Amino acid sequence: MENKIKIILADDEQLFRKGIRFLLEKEECFDVIFEAENGQELIDFISTTEEFPDIILMDLKMPEVNGVEATKIIHKTHSDIRIIALTSYGGKSFITNMIDVGASSYLLKNTSPKTVVHTIQEVHDKGFYYDDEVMKTIHENLLSSSGKRIKCDLDKKLLSKREIEVLELICAQYTTSQIAEKLFISPRTVDGHRNNLLLKTQSKNVAGLVIYGIQKKLIEISPDF
Amino acid sequence: MENKIKIILADDEQLFRKGIRFLLEKEECFDVIFEAENGQELIDFISTTEEFPDIILMDLKMPEVNGVEATKIIHKTHSDIRIIALTSYGGKSFITNMIDVGASSYLLKNTSPKTVVHTIQEVHDKGFYYDDEVMKTIHENLLSSSGKRIKCDLDKKLLSKREIEVLELICAQYTTSQIAEKLFISPRTVDGHRNNLLLKTQSKNVAGLVIYGIQKKLIEISPDF
DNA sequence: TGAAAATCAGGTATTAATACCTATTGTAAA
DNA sequence: TTTACAATAGGTATTAATACCTGATTTTCA
Numbered sequence: 012m013e014n015k016i017k018i019i020l021a022d023d024e025q026l027f028r029k030g031i032r033f034l035l036e037k038e039e040c041f042d043v044i045f046e047a048e049n050g051q052e053l054i055d056f057i058s059t060t061e062e063f064p065d066i067i068l069m070d071l072k073m074p075e076v077n078g079v080e081a082t083k084i085i086h087k088t089h090s091d092i093r094i095i096a097l098t099s100y101g102g103k104s105f106i107t108n109m110i111d112v113g114a115s116s117y118l119l120k121n122t123s124p125k126t127v128v129h130t131i132q133e134v135h136d137k138g139f140y141y142d143d144e145v146m147k148t149i150h151e152n153l154l155s156s157s158g159k160r161i162k163c164d165l166d167k168k169l170l171s172k173r174e175i176e177v178l179e180l181i182c183a184q185y186t187t188s189q190i191a192e193k194l195f196i197s198p199r200t201v202d203g204h205r206n207n208l209l210l211k212t213q214s215k216n217v218a219g220l221v222i223y224g225i226q227k228k229l230i231e232i233s234p235d236f
Numbered sequence: 237m238e239n240k241i242k243i244i245l246a247d248d249e250q251l252f253r254k255g256i257r258f259l260l261e262k263e264e265c266f267d268v269i270f271e272a273e274n275g276q277e278l279i280d281f282i283s284t285t286e287e288f289p290d291i292i293l294m295d296l297k298m299p300e301v302n303g304v305e306a307t308k309i310i311h312k313t314h315s316d317i318r319i320i321a322l323t324s325y326g327g328k329s330f331i332t333n334m335i336d337v338g339a340s341s342y343l344l345k346n347t348s349p350k351t352v353v354h355t356i357q358e359v360h361d362k363g364f365y366y367d368d369e370v371m372k373t374i375h376e377n378l379l380s381s382s383g384k385r386i387k388c389d390l391d392k393k394l395l396s397k398r399e400i401e402v403l404e405l406i407c408a409q410y411t412t413s414q415i416a417e418k419l420f421i422s423p424r425t426v427d428g429h430r431n432n433l434l435l436k437t438q439s440k441n442v443a444g445l446v447i448y449g450i451q452k453k454l455i456e457i458s459p460d461f
Numbered sequence: 462t463g464a465a466a467a468t469c470a471g472g473t474a475t476t477a478a479t480a481c482c483t484a485t486t487g488t489a490a491a
Numbered sequence: 492t493t494t495a496c497a498a499t500a501g502g503t504a505t506t507a508a509t510a511c512c513t514g515a516t517t518t519t520c521a
Contacts, residue, residue, distance in 0.1 A: 024324055024345040026352065030255020048346075099249055120249040121273075127251065171467055182447065184440040186507065199470050206509075215409040216477085216508075221446040222407065396497055411477065424500045431479075432497095441478075441507085 015042040016135050017062070021053045021081065022046075022070040022097070027120075031068070034124045041131065049073040050081030057085055057092075064092060066131055068118075071098040071109070079112055086113025093134045097127075106145060115139045170211060177204040182221050182230045240267040241360050242287070246278045246306065247271075247295040247322070252345075256293070259349045266356065275301025279309055282317075289317060291356055294339070296323040296330065304337055311338025318359045322352075331370060340364045395436060400454055402429040407446050407455045 018041055020028045028046045035041045044064055047053035050073050057063070067085070071078035082094050096109040099120040106117050115134045118127060119142075126142060133140035170178065173194075180190040187205065191198040208214070212223040224230035243266055245253045253271045260266045269289055272278035275298050282288070292310070296303035307319050320341040321334040331342050340359045343352060344367075351367060358365035395403065398419075405415040412430065416423040433439070437448040449455035 025348060026256060026259075026322075026345045027252055029349045030259055031251060032255075033258045034251075034255055097251075120251045123250060124254045173468065182443055184444045186441075188507085196468085197470055199472090200468075202508085203468085203470075206511095209509080216411075216442070218407055218442050218446045219409045221443045222450075225447075225450060398498065413477085421498085422500050424502090425498070427478085428498085428500075431481095434479080 015040055016066060016131065017042050017044045017064045018131070019043070019045045019047065019053065019056070019064040019067045021048075021050065021067060021073065021078070023048050023073045024070075027070075031127070034127070035131075038128055041128075050077055053081050054084055057089060063089065065135055067092060067094045068097045068127075068131075069094050069114070071096060071100060079108060082109060082114055083112040093138065095130060095134055116141060117145045118142060119144070170208070174204050174208055174211075177201060178208055178220060178224050179230060181205065181208075181217055182224045240265055241291060241356060242289045243268045243356070244270045244272065244278065244281070244289040244292045246273075246275065246292060246298065246303065248273050248298045249295075256349075256352070259352070260356075263353055266353075274298040275303060275306030278306055282310055282314060288314065290360055292317060292319045293322045293343075293352075293356075294319050296321060296325060296334070304333060307334060307339055308337040318363065320355060320359055341366060342370050343367060344369070395433065395454075399429050399433055399436075402426060403433055403445060403449050404455060406430065406433075406442055407449050 018035060020032060020043060022028050022031075025048065028048075032043050032046070035043055044062060045056055045060075047056060053067070053069075069078045069082060073081070078096065078098070082096070085092060086094065090113070093115040094113060095116040095118060096106075096114045097118045097120060109117055116130050116139060118130055122142065122144075130140050130142065176194065177190060180193060185193070187201045188198045191201045194201070205220075208220055209216070212220060214220050214223060221230070243260060245257060245268060247253050247256075250273065253273075257268050257271070260268055269287060270281055270285075272281060278292070278294075279301065294303045294307060298306075301309075303321065303323070307321070310317060311319065315338070318340040319338060320343060321331075321339045322343045322345060323330070324345040334342055341355050341364060343355055347367065347369075355365050355367065401419065402415060405418060410418070412426045413423045416426045419426070430445075433445055434441070437445060439445050439448060446455070
């Protein structure tokens with residue numbers, strides 16, 4: 012068969028890539044043409060290659076450029092490439108966010124190989140597909156008030172780049188003056204940013220900012236074992 | 237060949253399990269006898285089966301019972317079973333922690349299938365094996381050990397009941413005097429508790445305390461969905 | 462291009478947090 | 492019955508955070 016579905020895997024874990032590559036290549040109709048270990052590598056490949064993929068399996072958590080950003084960029088420039096999010100995180104905001112930036116499907120890593128194969132075929136044929144479990148989450152999200160959605164969208168746009176930088180450093184336990192040094196700006200400016208952060212996130216103090224940062228995944232916290 | 241190396245996979249991501257299972261079963265000498273999707277399932281299997289594995293590939297982040305706890309328990313009761321940590325977290329504390337509770341090796345998910353195969357064989361033959369990259373981390377840790385060990389011990393010291401109460405209220409964005417009111421104690425006492433918290437958790441300020449609380453799950457944060 | 466937003470930065474207060482002290486009491490374990 | 496530690500609380504400083512002003516550039520975008 013000539014018309015194999017051309018697939019790219021984007022995931023920072025080599026072992027996972029190799030594993031799923033084997034699972035996919037058991038199928039006659041799939042051809043894994045490239046593996047990227049981060050978003051930048053993926054974008055670089057797409058922008059230089061002459062062999063475009065039909066499908067990209069995209070992890071969200073990747074160094075350099077994450078899955079959401081990569082999806083956003085690739086979807087803008089190559090809207091014919093279908094992107095399937097493939098991640099271990101099943102939070103509503105991630106699902107809706109990924110779909111928002113152009114993903115055609117959303118798979119949890121804790122699904123069966125069969126489901127992955129089926130999803131790829133469906134996405135290739137119809138342009139989209141959602142697993143029952145993911146569909147349920149989407150459904151719940153639609154149910155839970157259109158009011159919250161607007162708030163959610165506002166929330167995301169709320170913080171500026173600089174504010175996020177400051178927030179990250181606050182969460183890293185730096186003081187105002189230390190942050191000022193690191194960003195090469197006046198402590199006063201940092202003060203202003205922190206103030207805006209408190210206002211925008213409706214927090215009372217740094218404790219609130221840290222919680223906000225973690226909730227919004229602006230800050231990564233290493234899990235405790 | 238009769239003497240295949242019997243392997244158990246413990247990981248919460250089904251896709252990852254299936255993928256690595258294929259990679260391993262390409263090797264003649266490996267036999268994957270069981271897959272567990274969390275620590276409890278693994279412990280249950282070990283304690284009821286009559287077919288013991290030679291090797292367990294153990295993820296750290298798992299629901300119910302995590303990889304560290306599972307390793308601790310299994311190593312105590314079945315010290316002949318070799319446990320290889322297989323995770324995406326490469327932090328020093330994770331590595332030394334796992335070795336401390338009985339792991340024979342530590343692999344990052346971002347390694348090649350070849351390395352995994354080699355590690356399993358080495359661990360089965362010699363009882364231990366460390367990849368160059370991991371060895372480097374261990375080496376670095378040993379270099380800077382004597383001073384930090386004490387800190388590690390402090391880290392393990394539990395917080396008292398009262399301290400946890402105070403920590404919760406700090407995370408809830410209350411000020412010292414507000415906390416004092418709520419607990420019917422003097423602000424000074426709260427001050428002392430907060431100070432002890434900073435010492436015990438090795439934090440610089442409330443930001444550190446909040447992160448500690450969330451990491452240790454002393455504080456629940458409602459996800460942003 | 463013109464308006465809106467982001468970024469920068471200064472002044473002046475007040476309040477809160479943090480760093481060192483010391484010391485009493487009760488309780489639980491060795 | 493010592494020992495240890497948790498919980499209590501006071502004193503005295505210093506530093507950091509927060510509140511409320513103001514205004515000047517630069518960027519972005521419709």
